């Protein structure tokens with residue numbers, strides 16, 4: 408392991424604490440990732456933690472970045488004993504200086520950077536009539552400006568065959584009521600497609616993954632009715648787990664996805680593809696069963 412990026416905390420960890428909500432036990436290992444250096448933002452918990460675990464299980468060097476000054480115990484737990492290495496960095500995705508510092512440190516490593524997962528994000532559930540300017544700016548800054556700064560900083564270190572995965576949301580495919588969040592994720596669609604076009608000639612792929620309702624700390628404070636409504640509208644009739652998103656992200660980072668760029672992949676149990684028709688289908692089934700029972 409190169410010391411250039413290890414000043415905050417670095418471990419090929421050995422302990423195994425709890426609370427990696429949604430991370431698979433043990434994480435899936437995918438081919439085509441061993442030896443790659445991949446940066447994951449928002450890696451301290453939730454989906455970023457699960458993505459870090461799948462990548463470490465697949466033999467990658469994971470540069471896990473988040474706001475905390477040191478690697479959270481749950482992250483160390485999740486990668487304990489896995490073949491890849493974990494290099495933790497404190498990084499605020501809205502800070503150009505933090506990105507420049509990370510790029511400088513990674514540039515000192517001979518192998519360059521093979522992947523970036525722009526995963527860090529915040530939910531903010533205010534509606535358009537309620538949202539205040541400061542909250543709007545904060546959400547757009549983290550969810551949209553952050554990925555832009557990340558790509559600007561790290562693409563110069565990437566070679567042919569590198570891969571960027573941006574984390575959108577089912578809210579980017581629907582008229583979701585959370586104004587700033589939805590706008591930030593729709594914006595990320597535009598940014599991602601522009602990036603796929605711009606970087607394609609250099610052999611760098613850019614794809615977008617749209618999670619549906621995933622059981623992570625982000626959703627812990629959501630009203631219970633939200634999960635109920637989500638299940639009623641989702642063909643698989645359940646919410647998702649972080650490792651189910653992480654596996655798709657890891658595939659897109661791997662050489663197995665070498666001809667996939669500019670794609671948008673929902674990982675949502677069929678929620679967006681069913682366009683609410685499941686609700687109608689279930690209502691018709693219920694009504695028909697009642698009619699049959701009455702006759």
Ligand SMILES: NC(=O)c1ccc[n+]([C@@H]2O[C@H](COP(=O)([O-])OP(=O)(O)OC[C@H]3O[C@@H](n4cnc5c(N)ncnc54)[C@H](O)[C@@H]3O)[C@@H](O)[C@H]2O)c1
Pocket residue numbers: 448449450451452453454455472473474475498499500501525526527528529530549574575576577578617618619620621622623624625626
């Ligand atoms: N959980 C869901 O249902 C869901 C659905 C759709 C999309 N998403 C998206 O998936 C991604 C991951 O979400 P999650 O559910 O794991 O959320 P989470 O809240 O559990 O984790 C988000 C992580 O991002 C970090 N973060 C926040 N601001 C940051 C910043 N400025 N710089 C660096 N790190 C920062 C947090 O510290 C946290 O560790 C987000 O982009 C989110 O919008 C989540």
